Amino acid sequence: xxxxxxxISHALCPYVQRAAIVxxxxxxxxxxxTIDLADKPDWFRAASPLGKVPLLKLGGDRYLFESAPIVEFxxxxxxxxxxxxxxxxxxxxxxxxxxxxxxxxxxxALYNARDDTGFMLRxxxxxxxxxxxxxxxxxxVPSSPAEPFRSSMRLSPRCSxxxxxxxxx
Ligand SMILES: N[C@@H](CCC(=O)N[C@@H](CS)C(=O)NCC(=O)O)C(=O)O
Numbered sequence: 001x002x003x004x005x006x007x008i009s010h011a012l013c014p015y016v017q018r019a020a021i022v023x024x025x026x027x028x029x030x031x032x033x034t035i036d037l038a039d040k041p042d043w044f045r046a047a048s049p050l051g052k053v054p055l056l057k058l059g060g061d062r063y064l065f066e067s068a069p070i071v072e073f074x075x076x077x078x079x080x081x082x083x084x085x086x087x088x089x090x091x092x093x094x095x096x097x098x099x100x101x102x103x104x105x106x107x108x109a110l111y112n113a114r115d116d117t118g119f120m121l122r123x124x125x126x127x128x129x130x131x132x133x134x135x136x137x138x139x140x141v142p143s144s145p146a147e148p149f150r151s152s153m154r155l156s157p158r159c160s161x162x163x164x165x166x167x168x169x
Contacts, residue, residue: 005030008044008055008063010037014104015067016054022071026079033057068097 106126113119
Protein backbone atom coordinates (compact mmCIF):
# COMPACT_ATOMS: atom_id res chain seq x y z
CA UNK A 1 0.00 0.00 0.00
CA UNK A 2 1.23 3.54 -0.71
CA UNK A 3 1.79 5.86 2.27
CA UNK A 4 -1.09 8.18 1.47
CA UNK A 5 -4.20 7.55 -0.59
CA UNK A 6 -5.88 10.43 -2.39
CA UNK A 7 -9.64 10.67 -2.76
CA ILE A 8 -10.60 12.65 -5.86
CA SER A 9 -13.80 14.35 -4.79
CA HIS A 10 -16.60 16.80 -5.29
CA ALA A 11 -18.08 18.50 -2.23
CA LEU A 12 -21.68 17.54 -3.02
CA CYS A 13 -21.19 13.97 -4.19
CA PRO A 14 -22.73 11.28 -1.95
CA TYR A 15 -20.71 8.56 -3.68
CA VAL A 16 -17.54 10.37 -2.60
CA GLN A 17 -18.91 10.41 0.95
CA ARG A 18 -19.31 6.64 0.78
CA ALA A 19 -15.55 6.27 0.22
CA ALA A 20 -14.69 9.01 2.74
CA ILE A 21 -16.81 7.30 5.42
CA VAL A 22 -14.96 4.01 4.97
CA UNK A 23 -11.57 5.76 5.06
CA UNK A 24 -12.54 7.61 8.24
CA UNK A 25 -14.12 4.55 9.86
CA UNK A 26 -10.90 2.63 9.30
CA UNK A 27 -8.68 5.54 10.39
CA UNK A 28 -6.85 5.55 7.07
CA UNK A 29 -4.95 8.80 6.46
CA UNK A 30 -5.84 10.25 3.07
CA UNK A 31 -5.56 13.41 1.03
CA UNK A 32 -8.53 14.90 -0.71
CA UNK A 33 -8.48 16.68 -4.06
CA THR A 34 -11.69 18.43 -5.07
CA ILE A 35 -12.32 18.94 -8.76
CA ASP A 36 -14.77 21.08 -10.69
CA LEU A 37 -17.12 18.65 -12.41
CA ALA A 38 -18.27 21.45 -14.72
CA ASP A 39 -14.70 21.88 -15.93
CA LYS A 40 -12.97 18.54 -15.59
CA PRO A 41 -9.19 18.68 -15.68
CA ASP A 42 -7.39 16.64 -18.35
CA TRP A 43 -5.63 14.41 -15.80
CA PHE A 44 -9.05 13.55 -14.34
CA ARG A 45 -10.53 12.70 -17.73
CA ALA A 46 -7.57 10.44 -18.40
CA ALA A 47 -7.87 8.67 -15.04
CA SER A 48 -11.66 8.32 -14.81
CA PRO A 49 -13.17 6.11 -17.54
CA LEU A 50 -16.71 7.30 -16.70
CA GLY A 51 -15.70 10.91 -15.96
CA LYS A 52 -17.13 10.63 -12.44
CA VAL A 53 -15.95 11.06 -8.88
CA PRO A 54 -14.92 9.41 -6.67
CA LEU A 55 -11.53 8.22 -7.80
CA LEU A 56 -9.08 6.72 -5.36
CA LYS A 57 -5.45 7.38 -6.26
CA LEU A 58 -3.26 4.58 -5.00
CA GLY A 59 0.08 6.05 -5.99
CA GLY A 60 1.92 6.54 -9.24
CA ASP A 61 -0.62 6.50 -12.03
CA ARG A 62 -2.89 3.90 -10.40
CA TYR A 63 -6.48 4.98 -9.87
CA LEU A 64 -9.58 3.08 -8.84
CA PHE A 65 -12.99 4.29 -10.01
CA GLU A 66 -16.61 3.56 -8.91
CA SER A 67 -17.45 3.97 -5.24
CA ALA A 68 -18.58 0.37 -4.57
CA PRO A 69 -15.35 -1.28 -5.80
CA ILE A 70 -13.37 1.44 -4.03
CA VAL A 71 -14.97 0.66 -0.67
CA GLU A 72 -14.60 -3.10 -1.29
CA PHE A 73 -10.89 -2.50 -1.93
CA UNK A 74 -10.55 -0.46 1.25
CA UNK A 75 -12.42 -3.10 3.23
CA UNK A 76 -10.07 -5.81 1.96
CA UNK A 77 -6.84 -3.89 2.45
CA UNK A 78 -7.30 -1.66 5.50
CA UNK A 79 -7.90 -2.63 9.13
CA UNK A 80 -10.62 -4.98 10.30
CA UNK A 81 -13.41 -5.91 7.91
CA UNK A 82 -16.66 -3.97 7.84
CA UNK A 83 -18.35 -6.72 5.85
CA UNK A 84 -19.56 -9.71 7.91
CA UNK A 85 -17.74 -13.05 7.72
CA UNK A 86 -20.82 -15.04 6.78
CA UNK A 87 -21.03 -15.20 2.95
CA UNK A 88 -24.82 -14.91 2.88
CA UNK A 89 -24.78 -11.89 5.21
CA UNK A 90 -21.97 -10.39 3.13
CA UNK A 91 -24.02 -10.85 -0.04
CA UNK A 92 -26.96 -9.17 1.71
CA UNK A 93 -24.74 -6.21 2.64
CA UNK A 94 -23.59 -5.91 -0.97
CA UNK A 95 -27.17 -6.05 -2.16
CA UNK A 96 -28.09 -3.15 0.17
CA UNK A 97 -25.12 -1.16 -1.15
CA UNK A 98 -26.68 -1.55 -4.60
CA UNK A 99 -30.08 -0.68 -3.11
CA UNK A 100 -28.61 2.57 -1.76
CA UNK A 101 -26.98 3.32 -5.11
CA UNK A 102 -30.32 3.08 -6.86
CA UNK A 103 -31.87 5.52 -4.41
CA UNK A 104 -28.94 7.93 -4.84
CA UNK A 105 -29.27 7.68 -8.62
CA UNK A 106 -32.95 8.60 -8.31
CA UNK A 107 -32.16 11.60 -6.13
CA UNK A 108 -29.32 12.61 -8.47
CA ALA A 109 -31.77 12.62 -11.38
CA LEU A 110 -33.90 15.16 -9.48
CA TYR A 111 -30.95 17.52 -9.01
CA ASN A 112 -30.08 17.30 -12.69
CA ALA A 113 -33.55 18.06 -14.10
CA ARG A 114 -33.34 20.91 -16.59
CA ASP A 115 -36.72 22.50 -15.81
CA ASP A 116 -39.88 22.08 -13.71
CA THR A 117 -41.55 19.76 -16.22
CA GLY A 118 -38.51 17.51 -16.34
CA PHE A 119 -38.29 17.65 -12.57
CA MET A 120 -41.91 16.54 -12.10
CA LEU A 121 -41.48 13.70 -14.62
CA ARG A 122 -38.47 12.50 -12.68
CA UNK A 123 -40.36 12.81 -9.38
CA UNK A 124 -43.09 10.62 -10.82
CA UNK A 125 -40.62 8.06 -12.08
CA UNK A 126 -38.73 8.06 -8.77
CA UNK A 127 -41.88 7.64 -6.71
CA UNK A 128 -43.24 4.86 -8.92
CA UNK A 129 -40.04 2.92 -9.37
CA UNK A 130 -38.05 3.52 -6.22
CA UNK A 131 -37.40 0.50 -4.08
CA UNK A 132 -37.48 2.75 -1.01
CA UNK A 133 -41.27 2.98 -1.19
CA UNK A 134 -41.73 -0.66 -2.15
CA UNK A 135 -40.21 -1.84 1.13
CA UNK A 136 -42.19 0.80 3.03
CA UNK A 137 -38.98 1.83 4.72
CA UNK A 138 -40.07 5.40 5.26
CA UNK A 139 -43.80 5.10 5.81
CA UNK A 140 -43.69 2.29 8.36
CA VAL A 141 -40.59 3.19 10.36
CA PRO A 142 -40.99 6.87 11.32
CA SER A 143 -37.79 7.05 13.33
CA SER A 144 -35.74 5.04 10.83
CA PRO A 145 -32.37 6.21 9.51
CA ALA A 146 -34.31 7.38 6.46
CA GLU A 147 -35.94 10.15 8.53
CA PRO A 148 -33.22 12.78 7.80
CA PHE A 149 -33.75 12.12 4.09
CA ARG A 150 -37.48 12.65 4.46
CA SER A 151 -36.91 15.80 6.50
CA SER A 152 -34.55 17.23 3.92
CA MET A 153 -37.22 16.69 1.27
CA ARG A 154 -39.71 18.59 3.41
CA LEU A 155 -37.27 21.50 3.67
CA SER A 156 -37.07 21.98 -0.07
CA PRO A 157 -40.09 23.78 -1.57
CA ARG A 158 -39.46 22.08 -4.90
CA CYS A 159 -39.39 18.69 -3.24
CA SER A 160 -42.63 19.25 -1.37
CA UNK A 161 -44.18 17.99 -4.62
CA UNK A 162 -42.68 14.61 -3.83
CA UNK A 163 -44.44 14.46 -0.47
CA UNK A 164 -47.75 15.38 -2.11
CA UNK A 165 -47.33 12.64 -4.71
CA UNK A 166 -46.56 10.16 -1.97
CA UNK A 167 -49.60 11.06 0.06
CA UNK A 168 -51.74 10.43 -3.02
CA UNK A 169 -50.07 7.08 -3.82
N1 LIG B 1 -21.73 4.87 -9.93
C1 LIG B 1 -20.83 5.93 -9.56
C2 LIG B 1 -21.61 7.21 -9.48
C3 LIG B 1 -20.69 8.41 -9.22
C4 LIG B 1 -21.37 9.71 -9.67
O1 LIG B 1 -22.50 9.72 -10.19
N2 LIG B 1 -20.65 10.81 -9.48
C5 LIG B 1 -21.15 12.08 -9.95
C6 LIG B 1 -21.12 13.13 -8.84
S1 LIG B 1 -22.14 12.64 -7.46
C7 LIG B 1 -20.22 12.61 -11.06
O2 LIG B 1 -19.03 12.53 -10.94
N3 LIG B 1 -20.82 13.17 -12.11
C8 LIG B 1 -20.07 13.79 -13.15
C9 LIG B 1 -20.60 13.49 -14.51
O3 LIG B 1 -21.46 12.59 -14.63
O4 LIG B 1 -20.15 14.14 -15.47
C10 LIG B 1 -20.15 5.59 -8.24
O5 LIG B 1 -20.75 4.85 -7.45
O6 LIG B 1 -19.00 6.01 -8.03
